[in-house]
Amino acid sequence: MKPEALSERLVGRFPEGVEAMDTPFDIPQFRVAPAALVDVATYLKELGYSMLLDVGGVDYYPRSPRFEVVYHFLDMKRHARVRLRCVLDDERPEVPSLTGIWPSANPAEREVYDLFGVVFTGHPNLTRILMPYDWEGHPLRKDYPLKGPREKLEARFAAEKNRFHAPKLAGER
Amino acid sequence: MAKLDPADLPLEHPDPRGYRVESADGDRMIISVGPHHPSTHGVLRLILELEGERIVNCVPEIGFLHTGIEKTAENLTWQQAITVIDRMDYLSPLSNNLAYVLAVEKLLGIQVPERARYIRVLMVELQRIASHLVWLGTTILDMGLQSGFFYAFDIREGILDIFEEVTGARMNPSYIRVGGLANDVPDNFVPMVQAFLDRFPKRIAEIQSILDDNPVFLDRLRGIGKISKDKAIAYGLTGPNLRACGIDYDVRKAFPYCGYEEFDFNVPVGTNGDAYDRYRVRIQELYESHKICMQALKRLPAGDWQIPDRKIVRPPKQEVRENMEALIHHFKLVTYGFDVPAGEVYQSVESPRGELGYYVVSNGKNKPWRVRTRPPAFYNVFTIPEMVRGELVADLVAVVATIDPVFGEVDR
Numbered sequence: 001m002k003p004e005a006l007s008e009r010l011v012g013r014f015p016e017g018v019e020a021m022d023t024p025f026d027i028p029q030f031r032v033a034p035a036a037l038v039d040v041a042t043y044l045k046e047l048g049y050s051m052l053l054d055v056g057g058v059d060y061y062p063r064s065p066r067f068e069v070v071y072h073f074l075d076m077k078r079h080a081r082v083r084l085r086c087v088l089d090d091e092r093p094e095v096p097s098l099t100g101i102w103p104s105a106n107p108a109e110r111e112v113y114d115l116f117g118v119v120f121t122g123h124p125n126l127t128r129i130l131m132p133y134d135w136e137g138h139p140l141r142k143d144y145p146l147k148g149p150r151e152k153l154e155a156r157f158a159a160e161k162n163r164f165h166a167p168k169l170a171g172e173r
Numbered sequence: 174m175a176k177l178d179p180a181d182l183p184l185e186h187p188d189p190r191g192y193r194v195e196s197a198d199g200d201r202m203i204i205s206v207g208p209h210h211p212s213t214h215g216v217l218r219l220i221l222e223l224e225g226e227r228i229v230n231c232v233p234e235i236g237f238l239h240t241g242i243e244k245t246a247e248n249l250t251w252q253q254a255i256t257v258i259d260r261m262d263y264l265s266p267l268s269n270n271l272a273y274v275l276a277v278e279k280l281l282g283i284q285v286p287e288r289a290r291y292i293r294v295l296m297v298e299l300q301r302i303a304s305h306l307v308w309l310g311t312t313i314l315d316m317g318l319q320s321g322f323f324y325a326f327d328i329r330e331g332i333l334d335i336f337e338e339v340t341g342a343r344m345n346p347s348y349i350r351v352g353g354l355a356n357d358v359p360d361n362f363v364p365m366v367q368a369f370l371d372r373f374p375k376r377i378a379e380i381q382s383i384l385d386d387n388p389v390f391l392d393r394l395r396g397i398g399k400i401s402k403d404k405a406i407a408y409g410l411t412g413p414n415l416r417a418c419g420i421d422y423d424v425r426k427a428f429p430y431c432g433y434e435e436f437d438f439n440v441p442v443g444t445n446g447d448a449y450d451r452y453r454v455r456i457q458e459l460y461e462s463h464k465i466c467m468q469a470l471k472r473l474p475a476g477d478w479q480i481p482d483r484k485i486v487r488p489p490k491q492e493v494r495e496n497m498e499a500l501i502h503h504f505k506l507v508t509y510g511f512d513v514p515a516g517e518v519y520q521s522v523e524s525p526r527g528e529l530g531y532y533v534v535s536n537g538k539n540k541p542w543r544v545r546t547r548p549p550a551f552y553n554v555f556t557i558p559e560m561v562r563g564e565l566v567a568d569l570v571a572v573v574a575t576i577d578p579v580f581g582e583v584d585r
Binding site: 024025027050051052053054056057058059060070072076079081083102103104106107108111115128129130131132139140146 | 236243244279516547551552
C-alpha cells in the first residue's frame with residue numbers, strides 16, 4: 001500500500017487519534033494518541049501489517065512532552081513497514097499495552113518500562129527485564145546520571161544475605 | 174556461633190516475576206536452568222515447570238549481560254558509537270556495524286563508493302558464515318557429538334584469520350565506518366579469501382556427512398520445538414528461525430540494502446518449523462553466503478573505499494603531515510566528530526539471527542540522541558516457551574541450540 005493511501009485510510013478512519021507526519025526515509029510514520037493506539041494497531045493488523053517489529057522508547061528531555069514510544073510494524077507479504085509514534089504525558093507516561101494483539105509486545109514493553117519508566121496499562125507482567133528487579137530509576141532517561149551516588153552504595157547482593165550461597169563462618173570447614 | 178542455615182534466612186527479594194506453581198495437587202516441579210549452563214549459550218535463565226519430564230511452562234529470564242550499550246552509545250560521537258555497537262552481537266559484529274552505519278548514512282544522505290559496498294557485502298557474508306559455524310559447532314556439541322564442533326571452529330578460524338589480516342582484529346573489528354571502511358583491504362586479500370572459499374563447500378559437506386546420516390543427531394532434532402507460522406509471526410520471530418516455518422522473508426530480498434539486489438542467491442525455506450528445519454535452513458544459508466562471497470569477490474571493483482568528504486572521513490595520515498587543511502579536518506574529526514542532520518531513521522539488515530534494526534534519532538549534534546536496537550535474538554528468545562511447551566526436558570537443549578541466541582545482543 002502506498003504511504004498516501006495508508007495515510008488516507010488511517011487518518012480517515014481515526015480523524016482524532018492519528019496525525020500523518022513527514023516521511024523522509026521510506027517508512028510512513030504517524031503520530032497516534034495513546035487512547036487510540038489499540039484501535040489503530042488492530043486496524044493495521046487487518047490491513048496486513050502482521051508483525052509488530054519493535055517497540056522502543058525515546059526520551060526528548062528537556063523538551064516537553066518528553067516521552068515517546070515508537071512502534072514499527074511489518075507487512076511481510078507486501079514488504080512494507082509503518083511506524084507509529086505515541087507522545088506521552090510527562091507526569092503519567094502511560095500507554096495501553098499491545099500484548100493482547102501481539103505477544104511479541106510483552107518483552108519489548110517490559111524493556112521500555114524498565115529503561116524509561118513508561119507504564120503500559122493492561123500488560124500482564126510489567127516488571128523489570130534487563131535491570132535487577134530492585135533497581136531504582138530508569139537508566140535510559142536523559143536525566144539519569146551516567147555516574148553518581150550509586151557507585152558508592154554497598155553491593156546490594158551481599159554474600160551474607162544470599163540464602164543459597166551463605167559464606168562459611170570463621171573456623172567453619 | 175551458630176551455623177547459618179540458608180533456609181532460615183529471609184528471602185530478601187522474592188521473585189517479582191510472579192512465577193508460581195499453578196497445579197493444586199502440587200505434583201509439579203520447578204527447576205531453574207541457567208543462568209550459567211553450557212546449553213543456554215550464554216547467560217539465560219529458564220524457569221521450567223515440569224510434570225514428570227514434560228515441560229508445562231517455561232519463563233525466560235534475561236538481563237544478566239546488560240551493559241547499557243544503548244546508553245553508552247548516546248554519549249559517544251557518531252563514529253565512536255560503532256565500537257560499542259560492535260559488542261552487542263559478538264558473534265556477528267560486522268552486521269551490527271553495517272546496520273548502524275547504514276542508518277547514519279541515510280540521515281547524512283551519503284552513498285559510499287562501489288568498492289566499499291562490495292567489501293561490506295563480502296565481509297558481512299563471511300561474518301554470517303562465521304556466526305553460523307559457531308552455531309553449528311555448539312549445536313553439534315549440545316547434541317552429544319564432539320568432533321563436529323572442532324571441524325566447525327576450525328573452518329571459522331580461517332575467517333577470523335581473514336578478519337585479522339584486513340582489520341587487525343579477530344573479533345569486534347569495528348571495520349565498517351560511516352562514509353566507507355576503516356581501511357582498504359590488503360593486497361593479499363583476494364587470494365586469501367579465494368583460497369578459503371575454494372575449500373569451504375567441501376569442508377561443510379564433510380561436517381554434513383557426519384550429521385545427515387547420524388540417527389542420534391536426527392532423532393534429537395526432528396519434530397522437536399515446532400512452532401506454527403502464525404505464532405512465529407505473532408512472536409516476532411525473524412531470520413532462519415522464521416524461514417524454517419516456511420515463511421519466505423529475508424531483509425536482503427524484501428528491503429535490499431548495500432546492493433544485495435545485484436547478487437544472485439536463494440533464500441532457503443523450511444516446512445515444519447522444527448529444530449531440524451532450523452538446522453537445514455542454516456546449513457543451506459552457509460552455501461548461499463558462500464555464493465554471495467564468490468560473486469562479490471569476482472566483481473570486486475577497484476577505486477575508492479571511502480567517500481572523499483573530509484568533513485566525515487579522516488584524511489590519510491600522510492596528507493595530515495603535509496597539509497594544514499587536512500590537519501584541521503583531522504583535529505576536528507578526532508575531537509568533535511561530525512554533526513548529523515536531525516531526524517529519525519529505521520534501518521535493518523539481515524543479521525545471522527534475523528532482522529537487526531536500528532532506530533536512530535538525531536537532534537543535529539555530534540552524538541546520537543537515541544540508538545534503539547531491534548535485537549532479533551531478544552524476540553527469538555521469548556519464543557522458547559512456545560516451542561518447548563509439551564516437550565521433554567532434554568529437548569530444551571535442542572530448542573535453545575537451534576534458536577541460536579546471542580546474549581550480548583539480547584541484553585545489550
